Amino acid sequence: MHCVICKRGTVKSGTVQAELRIGTDHLMVPVEADVCDECGEAYYSTEAMRHLEQVRENFLSKVIAPPSVGHVYQIS
Ligand SMILES: [Zn+2]
Numbered sequence: 001m002h003c004v005i006c007k008r009g010t011v012k013s014g015t016v017q018a019e020l021r022i023g024t025d026h027l028m029v030p031v032e033a034d035v036c037d038e039c040g041e042a043y044y045s046t047e048a049m050r051h052l053e054q055v056r057e058n059f060l061s062k063v064i065a066p067p068s069v070g071h072v073y074q075i076s
Contacts, residue, residue, distance in 0.1 A: 001034070017030055027055065032048055
């Protein structure tokens with residue numbers, strides 16, 4: 001399958017770190033996706049999207065409390 005974004009790359013399945021933004025929080029979530037080897041565009045499956053929604057809900061309702069791996073800094 002060819003990438004519809006750059007039209008040059010080939011899309012292959014693999015694991016990517018999807019980024020969820022919840023307010024000022026960023027969640028890095030490893031999910032299965034088809035990734036373009038040229039531009040890096042990720043195509044998520046319906047299952048992956050569902051998984052990301054589940055993670056978002058679990059985070060908001062504090063069912064999960066993942067460790068922090070970085071900080072967001074605001075320059076004023
Ligand atoms: Zn591409």
